[in-house]
Amino acid sequence: MLRLWFLLLAGSALSEDVSASYGQNVSFRIGGYTEVEFSTSRQTLMFIKGKPLPADFQGRVSMEDEELRLRGVTFQHQGLYIAYNGEAEKPAATMNLTVTAQTGNLSLPHGVDLSLPLFTAEPVQVLFGSAESTTVLLNSSGLPGPGYEHRVSVQSGSLTLRSLTAADQGNYTVRDCSTNRTISTMSVSVTEEESTTAAGNIVVLIAIVSLLLVACLPLCLGCCLRLRRGNLIDTDQGLPQVNATENGNANSHSPTALQGPSSQTELETSHPAVETDILLPSAGEPSVGAGLEEVHSE
Known part of the structure:
Protein backbone atom coordinates (compact mmCIF):
# COMPACT_ATOMS: atom_id res chain seq x y z
CA MET A 1 0.00 0.00 0.00
CA LEU A 2 2.94 2.36 0.63
CA ARG A 3 3.94 1.96 -3.01
CA LEU A 4 0.39 2.83 -4.05
CA TRP A 5 0.34 6.05 -2.06
CA PHE A 6 3.76 6.99 -3.37
CA LEU A 7 2.65 6.54 -6.95
CA LEU A 8 -0.54 8.47 -6.43
CA LEU A 9 1.34 11.38 -4.86
CA ALA A 10 4.02 11.30 -7.58
CA GLY A 11 1.44 11.34 -10.31
CA SER A 12 1.48 9.35 -13.53
CA ALA A 13 1.34 10.31 -17.17
CA LEU A 14 -0.48 7.07 -17.99
CA SER A 15 -3.30 7.37 -15.46
CA GLU A 16 -6.88 6.98 -16.68
CA ASP A 17 -10.38 6.57 -15.32
CA VAL A 18 -12.43 3.87 -17.03
CA SER A 19 -16.15 3.21 -16.65
CA ALA A 20 -17.49 -0.11 -17.94
CA SER A 21 -20.91 -1.73 -17.81
CA TYR A 22 -21.31 -5.01 -15.98
CA GLY A 23 -20.22 -7.87 -18.24
CA GLN A 24 -18.15 -5.78 -20.66
CA ASN A 25 -14.50 -6.37 -21.60
CA VAL A 26 -11.79 -3.89 -20.52
CA SER A 27 -8.19 -3.45 -21.67
CA PHE A 28 -5.51 -1.71 -19.56
CA ARG A 29 -2.37 -0.58 -21.42
CA ILE A 30 0.63 -1.52 -19.22
CA GLY A 31 3.45 -1.16 -21.76
CA GLY A 32 6.52 -3.15 -20.80
CA TYR A 33 5.47 -3.69 -17.20
CA THR A 34 5.17 -7.29 -16.03
CA GLU A 35 3.40 -6.79 -12.70
CA VAL A 36 0.04 -5.20 -11.90
CA GLU A 37 -1.27 -4.41 -8.46
CA PHE A 38 -5.03 -4.43 -8.00
CA SER A 39 -6.29 -2.57 -4.97
CA THR A 40 -9.72 -2.00 -3.46
CA SER A 41 -10.97 -0.92 -0.06
CA ARG A 42 -11.17 -4.58 0.91
CA GLN A 43 -8.10 -6.21 -0.62
CA THR A 44 -4.90 -5.87 -2.62
CA LEU A 45 -3.93 -8.46 -5.24
CA MET A 46 -0.96 -8.91 -7.51
CA PHE A 47 -1.00 -9.98 -11.14
CA ILE A 48 2.41 -11.18 -12.22
CA LYS A 49 2.93 -12.26 -15.80
CA GLY A 50 3.54 -15.98 -16.03
CA LYS A 51 2.18 -16.76 -12.54
CA PRO A 52 -1.25 -18.07 -11.42
CA LEU A 53 -3.99 -15.47 -11.05
CA PRO A 54 -6.13 -14.87 -7.94
CA ALA A 55 -9.28 -16.99 -7.72
CA ASP A 56 -11.71 -14.12 -8.45
CA PHE A 57 -9.87 -13.41 -11.70
CA GLN A 58 -9.36 -16.95 -12.98
CA GLY A 59 -10.44 -17.16 -16.60
CA ARG A 60 -11.10 -13.42 -16.73
CA VAL A 61 -7.64 -11.81 -16.76
CA SER A 62 -4.77 -12.17 -19.20
CA MET A 63 -1.50 -10.23 -19.72
CA GLU A 64 -0.45 -10.15 -23.36
CA ASP A 65 0.64 -7.69 -26.05
CA GLU A 66 1.56 -5.16 -23.30
CA GLU A 67 -2.06 -5.12 -22.07
CA LEU A 68 -3.96 -6.34 -19.06
CA ARG A 69 -7.27 -7.66 -20.43
CA LEU A 70 -10.34 -8.15 -18.26
CA ARG A 71 -13.21 -10.19 -19.73
CA GLY A 72 -16.77 -9.78 -18.45
CA VAL A 73 -16.08 -7.45 -15.55
CA THR A 74 -18.15 -7.67 -12.39
CA PHE A 75 -18.38 -5.51 -9.28
CA GLN A 76 -15.51 -7.55 -7.81
CA HIS A 77 -13.22 -6.14 -10.53
CA GLN A 78 -13.87 -2.52 -9.66
CA GLY A 79 -10.84 -0.74 -8.19
CA LEU A 80 -7.39 0.73 -8.90
CA TYR A 81 -4.91 -1.07 -11.15
CA ILE A 82 -1.21 -0.03 -11.05
CA ALA A 83 1.40 -1.39 -13.43
CA TYR A 84 5.09 -1.41 -12.48
CA ASN A 85 8.20 -3.50 -13.08
CA GLY A 86 9.02 -4.18 -9.43
CA GLU A 87 12.57 -2.87 -9.67
CA ALA A 88 12.16 0.85 -9.08
CA GLU A 89 9.76 3.15 -7.34
CA LYS A 90 8.73 5.36 -10.21
CA PRO A 91 5.52 6.69 -11.76
CA ALA A 92 3.59 3.84 -13.45
CA ALA A 93 0.53 3.31 -15.56
CA THR A 94 -2.68 3.32 -13.53
CA MET A 95 -6.32 2.60 -14.27
CA ASN A 96 -9.21 3.38 -11.96
CA LEU A 97 -12.03 1.06 -13.04
CA THR A 98 -15.69 1.73 -12.18
CA VAL A 99 -18.33 -0.92 -13.02
CA THR A 100 -21.90 0.27 -13.65
CA ALA A 101 -25.20 -1.47 -14.35
CA GLN A 102 -26.31 -2.45 -17.84
CA THR A 103 -29.29 -0.51 -19.17
CA GLU A 194 -49.78 -10.48 -33.55
CA SER A 195 -53.32 -11.36 -34.66
CA THR A 196 -54.06 -7.68 -35.22
CA THR A 197 -50.89 -7.32 -37.23
CA ALA A 198 -51.77 -10.38 -39.29
CA ALA A 199 -55.27 -9.01 -39.92
CA GLY A 200 -53.76 -5.72 -41.01
CA ASN A 201 -51.48 -7.55 -43.43
CA ILE A 202 -54.47 -9.38 -44.90
CA VAL A 203 -56.34 -6.11 -45.39
CA VAL A 204 -53.34 -4.59 -47.14
CA LEU A 205 -53.05 -7.67 -49.39
CA ILE A 206 -56.75 -7.48 -50.30
CA ALA A 207 -56.39 -3.78 -51.10
CA ILE A 208 -53.42 -4.47 -53.38
CA VAL A 209 -55.28 -7.25 -55.21
CA SER A 210 -58.31 -4.99 -55.64
CA LEU A 211 -56.19 -2.22 -57.12
CA LEU A 212 -54.60 -4.68 -59.53
CA LEU A 213 -58.03 -5.90 -60.60
CA VAL A 214 -59.27 -2.37 -61.15
CA ALA A 215 -56.16 -1.53 -63.15
CA CYS A 216 -56.43 -4.66 -65.31
CA LEU A 217 -60.22 -4.50 -65.84
CA PRO A 218 -60.15 -2.01 -68.78
CA LEU A 219 -57.49 -4.06 -70.51
CA CYS A 220 -59.48 -7.26 -70.08
CA LEU A 221 -62.67 -5.60 -71.37
CA GLY A 222 -60.79 -4.23 -74.39
CA CYS A 223 -59.45 -7.69 -75.22
CA CYS A 224 -62.92 -9.21 -74.91
CA LEU A 225 -64.45 -6.57 -77.19
CA ARG A 226 -61.76 -7.08 -79.82
CA LEU A 227 -62.27 -10.84 -79.74
CA ARG A 228 -66.03 -10.45 -80.06
CA ARG A 229 -65.68 -7.99 -82.96
CA GLY A 230 -63.35 -10.42 -84.71
CA ASN A 231 -65.83 -13.26 -84.28
CA LEU A 232 -68.66 -11.14 -85.72
CA ILE A 233 -66.57 -10.26 -88.79
CA ASP A 234 -65.72 -13.90 -89.37
CA THR A 235 -69.41 -14.82 -89.05
CA ASP A 236 -70.48 -12.14 -91.56
CA GLN A 237 -67.93 -13.31 -94.11
CA GLY A 238 -69.15 -16.88 -93.81
CA LEU A 239 -72.87 -16.14 -94.13
CA PRO A 240 -73.16 -16.00 -98.05
CA GLN A 241 -71.67 -19.41 -98.42
CA VAL A 242 -73.97 -20.83 -95.84
CA ASN A 243 -77.04 -19.13 -97.46
CA ALA A 244 -76.08 -20.33 -100.88
CA THR A 245 -75.80 -23.83 -99.60
CA GLU A 246 -79.09 -23.54 -97.77
CA ASN A 247 -80.80 -22.10 -100.90
CA GLY A 248 -79.51 -24.96 -102.94
CA ASN A 249 -80.85 -27.45 -100.50
CA ALA A 250 -84.17 -25.58 -100.29
CA ASN A 251 -84.59 -25.53 -104.09
CA SER A 252 -83.94 -29.21 -104.30
CA HIS A 253 -86.79 -29.85 -101.87
CA SER A 254 -89.25 -27.07 -102.85
CA PRO A 255 -92.82 -27.86 -103.95
CA THR A 256 -92.07 -26.50 -107.39
CA ALA A 257 -89.33 -28.98 -107.88
CA LEU A 258 -91.55 -31.78 -106.64
CA GLN A 259 -94.51 -30.75 -108.85
CA GLY A 260 -92.48 -30.67 -112.05
CA PRO A 261 -92.33 -27.87 -114.65
CA SER A 262 -93.38 -24.49 -113.44
CA SER A 263 -94.80 -23.07 -116.73
CA GLN A 264 -97.65 -24.06 -118.93
CA THR A 265 -95.35 -24.59 -121.88
CA GLU A 266 -93.28 -27.04 -119.90
CA LEU A 267 -96.50 -28.73 -118.84
CA GLU A 268 -97.76 -29.05 -122.39
CA THR A 269 -94.38 -30.25 -123.55
CA SER A 270 -93.99 -32.86 -120.90
CA HIS A 271 -97.63 -34.00 -121.05
CA PRO A 272 -99.19 -33.86 -124.56
CA ALA A 273 -102.90 -33.04 -124.65
CA VAL A 274 -105.24 -36.03 -124.83
CA GLU A 275 -107.99 -35.59 -127.36
CA THR A 276 -111.47 -36.55 -126.11
CA ASP A 277 -114.72 -36.77 -128.12
CA ILE A 278 -117.69 -35.13 -126.46
CA LEU A 279 -120.97 -36.52 -127.85
CA LEU A 280 -123.80 -34.03 -127.94
CA PRO A 281 -127.42 -35.24 -128.27
CA SER A 282 -129.19 -34.60 -131.56
CA ALA A 283 -132.27 -32.56 -131.86
CA GLY A 284 -134.65 -35.49 -131.87
CA GLU A 285 -133.08 -37.41 -128.98
CA PRO A 286 -133.91 -36.64 -125.42
CA SER A 287 -131.14 -35.54 -123.14
CA VAL A 288 -130.07 -37.44 -120.06
CA GLY A 289 -131.45 -34.75 -117.80
CA ALA A 290 -134.88 -34.89 -119.43
CA GLY A 291 -135.10 -38.61 -118.96
CA LEU A 292 -134.37 -38.17 -115.32
CA GLU A 293 -137.11 -35.63 -114.91
CA GLU A 294 -139.57 -38.01 -116.43
CA VAL A 295 -138.60 -40.77 -114.05
CA HIS A 296 -139.11 -38.47 -111.07
CA SER A 297 -142.48 -37.32 -112.30
CA GLU A 298 -143.68 -40.94 -112.63
Whole structure:
Protein backbone atom coordinates (compact mmCIF):
# COMPACT_ATOMS: atom_id res chain seq x y z
CA MET A 1 0.00 0.00 0.00
CA LEU A 2 2.94 2.36 0.63
CA ARG A 3 3.94 1.96 -3.01
CA LEU A 4 0.39 2.83 -4.05
CA TRP A 5 0.34 6.05 -2.06
CA PHE A 6 3.76 6.99 -3.37
CA LEU A 7 2.65 6.54 -6.95
CA LEU A 8 -0.54 8.47 -6.43
CA LEU A 9 1.34 11.38 -4.86
CA ALA A 10 4.02 11.30 -7.58
CA GLY A 11 1.44 11.34 -10.31
CA SER A 12 1.48 9.35 -13.53
CA ALA A 13 1.34 10.31 -17.17
CA LEU A 14 -0.48 7.07 -17.99
CA SER A 15 -3.30 7.37 -15.46
CA GLU A 16 -6.88 6.98 -16.68
CA ASP A 17 -10.38 6.57 -15.32
CA VAL A 18 -12.43 3.87 -17.03
CA SER A 19 -16.15 3.21 -16.65
CA ALA A 20 -17.49 -0.11 -17.94
CA SER A 21 -20.91 -1.73 -17.81
CA TYR A 22 -21.31 -5.01 -15.98
CA GLY A 23 -20.22 -7.87 -18.24
CA GLN A 24 -18.15 -5.78 -20.66
CA ASN A 25 -14.50 -6.37 -21.60
CA VAL A 26 -11.79 -3.89 -20.52
CA SER A 27 -8.19 -3.45 -21.67
CA PHE A 28 -5.51 -1.71 -19.56
CA ARG A 29 -2.37 -0.58 -21.42
CA ILE A 30 0.63 -1.52 -19.22
CA GLY A 31 3.45 -1.16 -21.76
CA GLY A 32 6.52 -3.15 -20.80
CA TYR A 33 5.47 -3.69 -17.20
CA THR A 34 5.17 -7.29 -16.03
CA GLU A 35 3.40 -6.79 -12.70
CA VAL A 36 0.04 -5.20 -11.90
CA GLU A 37 -1.27 -4.41 -8.46
CA PHE A 38 -5.03 -4.43 -8.00
CA SER A 39 -6.29 -2.57 -4.97
CA THR A 40 -9.72 -2.00 -3.46
CA SER A 41 -10.97 -0.92 -0.06
CA ARG A 42 -11.17 -4.58 0.91
CA GLN A 43 -8.10 -6.21 -0.62
CA THR A 44 -4.90 -5.87 -2.62
CA LEU A 45 -3.93 -8.46 -5.24
CA MET A 46 -0.96 -8.91 -7.51
CA PHE A 47 -1.00 -9.98 -11.14
CA ILE A 48 2.41 -11.18 -12.22
CA LYS A 49 2.93 -12.26 -15.80
CA GLY A 50 3.54 -15.98 -16.03
CA LYS A 51 2.18 -16.76 -12.54
CA PRO A 52 -1.25 -18.07 -11.42
CA LEU A 53 -3.99 -15.47 -11.05
CA PRO A 54 -6.13 -14.87 -7.94
CA ALA A 55 -9.28 -16.99 -7.72
CA ASP A 56 -11.71 -14.12 -8.45
CA PHE A 57 -9.87 -13.41 -11.70
CA GLN A 58 -9.36 -16.95 -12.98
CA GLY A 59 -10.44 -17.16 -16.60
CA ARG A 60 -11.10 -13.42 -16.73
CA VAL A 61 -7.64 -11.81 -16.76
CA SER A 62 -4.77 -12.17 -19.20
CA MET A 63 -1.50 -10.23 -19.72
CA GLU A 64 -0.45 -10.15 -23.36
CA ASP A 65 0.64 -7.69 -26.05
CA GLU A 66 1.56 -5.16 -23.30
CA GLU A 67 -2.06 -5.12 -22.07
CA LEU A 68 -3.96 -6.34 -19.06
CA ARG A 69 -7.27 -7.66 -20.43
CA LEU A 70 -10.34 -8.15 -18.26
CA ARG A 71 -13.21 -10.19 -19.73
CA GLY A 72 -16.77 -9.78 -18.45
CA VAL A 73 -16.08 -7.45 -15.55
CA THR A 74 -18.15 -7.67 -12.39
CA PHE A 75 -18.38 -5.51 -9.28
CA GLN A 76 -15.51 -7.55 -7.81
CA HIS A 77 -13.22 -6.14 -10.53
CA GLN A 78 -13.87 -2.52 -9.66
CA GLY A 79 -10.84 -0.74 -8.19
CA LEU A 80 -7.39 0.73 -8.90
CA TYR A 81 -4.91 -1.07 -11.15
CA ILE A 82 -1.21 -0.03 -11.05
CA ALA A 83 1.40 -1.39 -13.43
CA TYR A 84 5.09 -1.41 -12.48
CA ASN A 85 8.20 -3.50 -13.08
CA GLY A 86 9.02 -4.18 -9.43
CA GLU A 87 12.57 -2.87 -9.67
CA ALA A 88 12.16 0.85 -9.08
CA GLU A 89 9.76 3.15 -7.34
CA LYS A 90 8.73 5.36 -10.21
CA PRO A 91 5.52 6.69 -11.76
CA ALA A 92 3.59 3.84 -13.45
CA ALA A 93 0.53 3.31 -15.56
CA THR A 94 -2.68 3.32 -13.53
CA MET A 95 -6.32 2.60 -14.27
CA ASN A 96 -9.21 3.38 -11.96
CA LEU A 97 -12.03 1.06 -13.04
CA THR A 98 -15.69 1.73 -12.18
CA VAL A 99 -18.33 -0.92 -13.02
CA THR A 100 -21.90 0.27 -13.65
CA ALA A 101 -25.20 -1.47 -14.35
CA GLN A 102 -26.31 -2.45 -17.84
CA THR A 103 -29.29 -0.51 -19.17
CA GLY A 104 -31.42 -0.94 -22.26
CA ASN A 105 -34.82 -0.71 -23.92
CA LEU A 106 -36.62 -3.55 -25.64
CA SER A 107 -39.86 -3.62 -27.66
CA LEU A 108 -41.50 -6.99 -28.27
CA PRO A 109 -44.83 -8.04 -29.84
CA HIS A 110 -47.64 -9.52 -27.82
CA GLY A 111 -47.38 -13.28 -27.27
CA VAL A 112 -43.61 -13.80 -27.76
CA ASP A 113 -41.09 -14.81 -25.07
CA LEU A 114 -38.78 -12.39 -23.26
CA SER A 115 -35.15 -13.49 -22.86
CA LEU A 116 -33.33 -11.51 -20.15
CA PRO A 117 -29.52 -11.98 -19.72
CA LEU A 118 -28.37 -12.42 -16.11
CA PHE A 119 -24.66 -11.65 -16.88
CA THR A 120 -23.40 -13.90 -14.09
CA ALA A 121 -23.55 -17.44 -12.75
CA GLU A 122 -23.67 -16.14 -9.17
CA PRO A 123 -27.00 -15.95 -7.31
CA VAL A 124 -29.17 -13.06 -8.51
CA GLN A 125 -32.65 -11.71 -7.93
CA VAL A 126 -34.87 -10.55 -10.80
CA LEU A 127 -37.54 -7.95 -10.08
CA PHE A 128 -40.34 -6.65 -12.26
CA GLY A 129 -41.56 -3.13 -11.65
CA SER A 130 -44.59 -1.59 -13.30
CA ALA A 131 -46.52 1.60 -12.62
CA GLU A 132 -48.61 -0.29 -10.03
CA SER A 133 -46.15 -2.47 -8.08
CA THR A 134 -42.88 -4.42 -7.93
CA THR A 135 -42.89 -8.21 -7.93
CA VAL A 136 -40.23 -10.94 -7.75
CA LEU A 137 -39.78 -12.96 -10.92
CA LEU A 138 -36.78 -14.92 -9.64
CA ASN A 139 -35.69 -15.13 -5.99
CA SER A 140 -32.17 -15.53 -4.60
CA SER A 141 -32.61 -19.33 -4.56
CA GLY A 142 -33.13 -19.37 -8.33
CA LEU A 143 -36.85 -20.19 -8.11
CA PRO A 144 -39.72 -18.36 -9.89
CA GLY A 145 -41.68 -15.87 -7.83
CA PRO A 146 -45.37 -16.27 -6.88
CA GLY A 147 -47.62 -16.34 -9.94
CA TYR A 148 -44.73 -17.01 -12.34
CA GLU A 149 -44.16 -20.72 -11.66
CA HIS A 150 -45.34 -21.76 -15.13
CA ARG A 151 -43.94 -18.83 -17.07
CA VAL A 152 -40.40 -18.26 -15.78
CA SER A 153 -37.37 -20.50 -16.39
CA VAL A 154 -33.57 -20.03 -16.28
CA GLN A 155 -31.27 -21.60 -18.84
CA SER A 156 -27.81 -20.81 -20.25
CA GLY A 157 -27.43 -17.67 -18.15
CA SER A 158 -30.74 -16.10 -19.24
CA LEU A 159 -34.19 -15.78 -17.71
CA THR A 160 -37.12 -16.56 -20.03
CA LEU A 161 -40.60 -15.13 -19.48
CA ARG A 162 -43.08 -16.86 -21.77
CA SER A 163 -46.04 -15.38 -23.66
CA LEU A 164 -45.80 -11.65 -23.03
CA THR A 165 -48.97 -9.67 -22.43
CA ALA A 166 -49.68 -6.00 -21.93
CA ALA A 167 -49.42 -6.57 -18.15
CA ASP A 168 -45.73 -7.56 -18.58
CA GLN A 169 -44.76 -4.09 -19.78
CA GLY A 170 -42.36 -2.36 -17.37
CA ASN A 171 -38.81 -2.45 -15.95
CA TYR A 172 -36.90 -5.67 -15.30
CA THR A 173 -34.02 -5.44 -12.78
CA VAL A 174 -31.29 -8.04 -12.20
CA ARG A 175 -29.71 -7.59 -8.77
CA ASP A 176 -26.50 -9.13 -7.39
CA CYS A 177 -27.36 -10.95 -4.18
CA SER A 178 -23.85 -10.68 -2.68
CA THR A 179 -23.51 -6.90 -3.05
CA ASN A 180 -27.21 -6.01 -3.45
CA ARG A 181 -26.19 -3.87 -6.42
CA THR A 182 -28.12 -3.64 -9.69
CA ILE A 183 -26.49 -5.60 -12.51
CA SER A 184 -28.90 -4.53 -15.24
CA THR A 185 -32.16 -2.73 -15.87
CA MET A 186 -34.20 -3.43 -18.99
CA SER A 187 -37.26 -1.39 -19.96
CA VAL A 188 -39.68 -3.61 -21.92
CA SER A 189 -42.66 -2.43 -23.96
CA VAL A 190 -45.25 -4.77 -25.48
CA THR A 191 -46.62 -3.83 -28.89
CA GLU A 192 -49.97 -4.70 -30.53
CA GLU A 193 -51.16 -8.27 -30.79
CA GLU A 194 -49.78 -10.48 -33.55
CA SER A 195 -53.32 -11.36 -34.66
CA THR A 196 -54.06 -7.68 -35.22
CA THR A 197 -50.89 -7.32 -37.23
CA ALA A 198 -51.77 -10.38 -39.29
CA ALA A 199 -55.27 -9.01 -39.92
CA GLY A 200 -53.76 -5.72 -41.01
CA ASN A 201 -51.48 -7.55 -43.43
CA ILE A 202 -54.47 -9.38 -44.90
CA VAL A 203 -56.34 -6.11 -45.39
CA VAL A 204 -53.34 -4.59 -47.14
CA LEU A 205 -53.05 -7.67 -49.39
CA ILE A 206 -56.75 -7.48 -50.30
CA ALA A 207 -56.39 -3.78 -51.10
CA ILE A 208 -53.42 -4.47 -53.38
CA VAL A 209 -55.28 -7.25 -55.21
CA SER A 210 -58.31 -4.99 -55.64
CA LEU A 211 -56.19 -2.22 -57.12
CA LEU A 212 -54.60 -4.68 -59.53
CA LEU A 213 -58.03 -5.90 -60.60
CA VAL A 214 -59.27 -2.37 -61.15
CA ALA A 215 -56.16 -1.53 -63.15
CA CYS A 216 -56.43 -4.66 -65.31
CA LEU A 217 -60.22 -4.50 -65.84
CA PRO A 218 -60.15 -2.01 -68.78
CA LEU A 219 -57.49 -4.06 -70.51
CA CYS A 220 -59.48 -7.26 -70.08
CA LEU A 221 -62.67 -5.60 -71.37
CA GLY A 222 -60.79 -4.23 -74.39
CA CYS A 223 -59.45 -7.69 -75.22
CA CYS A 224 -62.92 -9.21 -74.91
CA LEU A 225 -64.45 -6.57 -77.19
CA ARG A 226 -61.76 -7.08 -79.82
CA LEU A 227 -62.27 -10.84 -79.74
CA ARG A 228 -66.03 -10.45 -80.06
CA ARG A 229 -65.68 -7.99 -82.96
CA GLY A 230 -63.35 -10.42 -84.71
CA ASN A 231 -65.83 -13.26 -84.28
CA LEU A 232 -68.66 -11.14 -85.72
CA ILE A 233 -66.57 -10.26 -88.79
CA ASP A 234 -65.72 -13.90 -89.37
CA THR A 235 -69.41 -14.82 -89.05
CA ASP A 236 -70.48 -12.14 -91.56
CA GLN A 237 -67.93 -13.31 -94.11
CA GLY A 238 -69.15 -16.88 -93.81
CA LEU A 239 -72.87 -16.14 -94.13
CA PRO A 240 -73.16 -16.00 -98.05
CA GLN A 241 -71.67 -19.41 -98.42
CA VAL A 242 -73.97 -20.83 -95.84
CA ASN A 243 -77.04 -19.13 -97.46
CA ALA A 244 -76.08 -20.33 -100.88
CA THR A 245 -75.80 -23.83 -99.60
CA GLU A 246 -79.09 -23.54 -97.77
CA ASN A 247 -80.80 -22.10 -100.90
CA GLY A 248 -79.51 -24.96 -102.94
CA ASN A 249 -80.85 -27.45 -100.50
CA ALA A 250 -84.17 -25.58 -100.29
CA ASN A 251 -84.59 -25.53 -104.09
CA SER A 252 -83.94 -29.21 -104.30
CA HIS A 253 -86.79 -29.85 -101.87
CA SER A 254 -89.25 -27.07 -102.85
CA PRO A 255 -92.82 -27.86 -103.95
CA THR A 256 -92.07 -26.50 -107.39
CA ALA A 257 -89.33 -28.98 -107.88
CA LEU A 258 -91.55 -31.78 -106.64
CA GLN A 259 -94.51 -30.75 -108.85
CA GLY A 260 -92.48 -30.67 -112.05
CA PRO A 261 -92.33 -27.87 -114.65
CA SER A 262 -93.38 -24.49 -113.44
CA SER A 263 -94.80 -23.07 -116.73
CA GLN A 264 -97.65 -24.06 -118.93
CA THR A 265 -95.35 -24.59 -121.88
CA GLU A 266 -93.28 -27.04 -119.90
CA LEU A 267 -96.50 -28.73 -118.84
CA GLU A 268 -97.76 -29.05 -122.39
CA THR A 269 -94.38 -30.25 -123.55
CA SER A 270 -93.99 -32.86 -120.90
CA HIS A 271 -97.63 -34.00 -121.05
CA PRO A 272 -99.19 -33.86 -124.56
CA ALA A 273 -102.90 -33.04 -124.65
CA VAL A 274 -105.24 -36.03 -124.83
CA GLU A 275 -107.99 -35.59 -127.36
CA THR A 276 -111.47 -36.55 -126.11
CA ASP A 277 -114.72 -36.77 -128.12
CA ILE A 278 -117.69 -35.13 -126.46
CA LEU A 279 -120.97 -36.52 -127.85
CA LEU A 280 -123.80 -34.03 -127.94
CA PRO A 281 -127.42 -35.24 -128.27
CA SER A 282 -129.19 -34.60 -131.56
CA ALA A 283 -132.27 -32.56 -131.86
CA GLY A 284 -134.65 -35.49 -131.87
CA GLU A 285 -133.08 -37.41 -128.98
CA PRO A 286 -133.91 -36.64 -125.42
CA SER A 287 -131.14 -35.54 -123.14
CA VAL A 288 -130.07 -37.44 -120.06
CA GLY A 289 -131.45 -34.75 -117.80
CA ALA A 290 -134.88 -34.89 -119.43
CA GLY A 291 -135.10 -38.61 -118.96
CA LEU A 292 -134.37 -38.17 -115.32
CA GLU A 293 -137.11 -35.63 -114.91
CA GLU A 294 -139.57 -38.01 -116.43
CA VAL A 295 -138.60 -40.77 -114.05
CA HIS A 296 -139.11 -38.47 -111.07
CA SER A 297 -142.48 -37.32 -112.30
CA GLU A 298 -143.68 -40.94 -112.63
